[in-house]
Amino acid sequence: KTRKMFKVSAAVILALCGSTMAFAPSSQMARCSALNMDNVDDTTPRVLGEEAMPVIEESIPVAPPPLPSMSQSMPFMERPAALTGALAGDVGFDPLGFAKSESDLMNYREAEVKHARLAMLAAAGWPLSEVFDRKIATALNLAPAVDANDRAPSLLNGGLGKVSPLYWVACLGLAAAVDFYGIQKSKENNPDYFPGNLGFDPFGVYPKDKDGQEWMQLAEIK
Structure with a gap:
């Protein structure tokens, strides 16, 4: 009986060993698979299912706002067609209709800027000369052009005869050269x-940003 029990025990032990060996390859394969997954470069693209396509966002053009039909400066009158507000200070003021086209508008603006700059030079030059x-x-041992009361020569103050004709020639020549340029x-x-x-x-006094440039252009003609 003892010998029989020993045989049964040996058979059970062998069966357990066989079962353990049967699972050993799977464990090794799992370990190898885990190692292989650890060695995968993170930079390698991983595609699941279909290949991912880049998304291209198309910007939809936005139409500019419509121009007002009425003049900003005179709301009871229609806005002149040539006054689109593109120029600084353009508020649609042209009640007599001088600017009938964009070319006319540009010519008038050129004249406006020139007269504004001459006025600024005169406003600064008159008191500085006095x-x-x-x-x-x-300091130069010359006769002063101002009178005894330090008033600059003018039609009202007199004294224009003291100014050399060469001065007038130089002024006219410089103005003509700037205008031609x-x-x-x-x-x-x-x-x-x-x-x-x-x-x-x-x-370098002209601003770099758009808002500053528009302010400078507006201040120049006001």
Whole structure:
């Protein structure tokens, strides 16, 4: 009986060993698979199912807002067709209809800018001449152009005869040269050109941003 029990025990042990060996390859395969997955480069693209296509977002063009039908400066009148608001200070004011086309508008704006710049030079030059003329003339041993009360020569103050004719020739020549240069610039068909843009800014006072540029253009004609 004891021998029989021993045989049964040996058979059970062998069966258990066989079962254990049967599962050993699977464990190794699982371990190898885990190692292989760890070695996969993270930079390798992983595609699940169909290949992923890049999404291209198309920007939908936005139409500019429609122009107002009535003048901004005179709401009871229609806006002139040539006054589109593209120029600084354009509020649709042309009650007599001078600017019938864009070309007319640009010519009038050129004249407006030129007169505004001359007015600014005169407004600064008149008081400065009365303050510094006598001092500069004395330093150069010249006769001052201002009168005894330091008033600048003018039609009202008199004294225009003291001004050398060469001065008037130089002023007219310089003004003609600047005007000719501006006319040539306006004919270059440069898309960045606008009335008065001569490209002359030695001190860099013209702003770089669009809002600052529009403010400067508006201040120049006011």
